[in-house]
Amino acid sequence: MVVTPAIASDYTLDIFGNANMDDTIDEDDVTYLEGIIDGTNEETQLADANYDGQIDEADIAQIELIIAGEEKELTLVQYLKHPVAYTEDPVTVSMPITTIAALGGTYGPYMLCALGEADNIVAITDGAKTRGEFRALIEDTPGIGKSTEWDMEKLIELEPDVVLAYACYDYSEYRDILDSVGIPIVQMDFYVPEKYASEVRNLGWMLNKQERVEELINFEQQHLDFIEERVKDLEEEEKPLIYAENYRDYRLGEPTSSITGSIVPCGGVDIFDDLEDDLEVDPEEVIVRDPQVILHMTYSSYLPCGYDVTDMSSMEDKIDDIMRRPGFDQIDAIESGRVYIITSDASSIHPSIFRSYVAKWLHPELFEDMDPVAVHEEWLQKFLGVDFKGVYAYPLIETEDL
Numbered sequence: 001m002v003v004t005p006a007i008a009s010d011y012t013l014d015i016f017g018n019a020n021m022d023d024t025i026d027e028d029d030v031t032y033l034e035g036i037i038d039g040t041n042e043e044t045q046l047a048d049a050n051y052d053g054q055i056d057e058a059d060i061a062q063i064e065l066i067i068a069g070e071e072k073e074l075t076l077v078q079y080l081k082h083p084v085a086y087t088e089d090p091v092t093v094s095m096p097i098t099t100i101a102a103l104g105g106t107y108g109p110y111m112l113c114a115l116g117e118a119d120n121i122v123a124i125t126d127g128a129k130t131r132g133e134f135r136a137l138i139e140d141t142p143g144i145g146k147s148t149e150w151d152m153e154k155l156i157e158l159e160p161d162v163v164l165a166y167a168c169y170d171y172s173e174y175r176d177i178l179d180s181v182g183i184p185i186v187q188m189d190f191y192v193p194e195k196y197a198s199e200v201r202n203l204g205w206m207l208n209k210q211e212r213v214e215e216l217i218n219f220e221q222q223h224l225d226f227i228e229e230r231v232k233d234l235e236e237e238e239k240p241l242i243y244a245e246n247y248r249d250y251r252l253g254e255p256t257s258s259i260t261g262s263i264v265p266c267g268g269v270d271i272f273d274d275l276e277d278d279l280e281v282d283p284e285e286v287i288v289r290d291p292q293v294i295l296h297m298t299y300s301s302y303l304p305c306g307y308d309v310t311d312m313s314s315m316e317d318k319i320d321d322i323m324r325r326p327g328f329d330q331i332d333a334i335e336s337g338r339v340y341i342i343t344s345d346a347s348s349i350h351p352s353i354f355r356s357y358v359a360k361w362l363h364p365e366l367f368e369d370m371d372p373v374a375v376h377e378e379w380l381q382k383f384l385g386v387d388f389k390g391v392y393a394y395p396l397i398e399t400e401d402l
């Protein structure tokens with residue numbers, strides 16, 4: 001008889017050794033694996049616990065080590081490249097991990113700080129120090145390049161146990177070099193809600209921070225569910241038409257960019273969802289499609305914004321510029337003054353915060369009791385122990401006092 005794995009939860013922990021494909025690695029996996037070995041259970045993708053290409057007694061030994069927290073190696077799944085169709089690619093790391101080169105821009109170090117791992121970061125990108133939220137925690141950590149351009153000599157000298165980098169870039173050249181000196185690259189993005197829980201959970205198992213990552217995942221889930229619950233029954237005609245720009249004027253985001261990916265989940269309609277590969281739009285076409293709300297995503301290298309900024313004048317000027325574009329005065333969004341700017345710092349490793357700002361702009365009545373700044377503040381206090389400040393989104397809509 002062939003038994004299919006029991007589904008104990010709606011997610012699968014994507015780590016080799018999770019033989020029964022549920023949400024954890026425990027004695028049930030040993031039992032399930034014994035069943036595979038004697039032919040009563042179906043083989044599963046994650047049953048090859050030591051990732052050597054065969055399923056046998058050695059995998060039982062590996063699962064026992066993982067349960068005891070004494071494994072010498074751990075193989076986890078990465079979700080690489082492009083959104084919509086990710087490539088699942090396993091990577092093996094030596095355990096335990098005590099030193100990490102966090103080279104995924106600001107997101108990698110931010111996540112490690114939120115997990116209480118700041119002291120284990122041995123290298124960051126030069127740009128990571130621009131993020132005020134966690135700057136104090138990484139002040140003395142050396143910067144060794146950009147997200148896609150690393151000083152390999154320095155990196156190898158530092159001998160990190162692992163390099164943590166973005167999943168959306170191709171690092172094959174660096175990977176080859178680092179492979180030869182035994183340093184694995186683990187690629188994770190943290191900004192895409194669809195794979196957030198899987199990435200963060202895998203990182204938690206890799207760093208032995210399982211409880212902490214569940215708190216992060218729960219925060220995301222709770223706030224995304226709240227938004228979904230409020231917008232799910234909207235009729236099509238109740239959803240505003242949205243034009244969203246990604247960093248540059250007349251430039252759209254990829255479907256899973258923070259800005260474009262938030263339109264539908266926040267109860268809007270993307271006026272350019274029919275454009276496939278072309279991300280540049282014709283200004284005339286924006287006027288013709290007459291959006292009811294205009295969103296413009298920015299970043300501190302384009303416009304002063306974020307944690308360290310207190311002056312809103314740059315945001316105001318940018319909105320004025322958008323409103324004064326030739327022909328835009330005929331657009332519904334301009335007539336009603338519904339033009340908003342948000343920094344990608346609001347998304348980063350907490351996309352639910354970004355979506356809270358956007359949802360409130362799209363549906364101020366539905367979210368009159370939800371204050372995005374309060375959501376943001378809650379996250380910063382809970383996971384970094386810092387107070388909210390700065391300018392992340394502009395202009396904010398007043399929230400009713402309850």
Ligand SMILES: [Ca+2]
Nearest residue numbers: 018022024025
């Ligand atoms: Ca399991």
Ligand SMILES: [Ca+2]
Nearest residue numbers: 048050052054
């Ligand atoms: Ca094996």
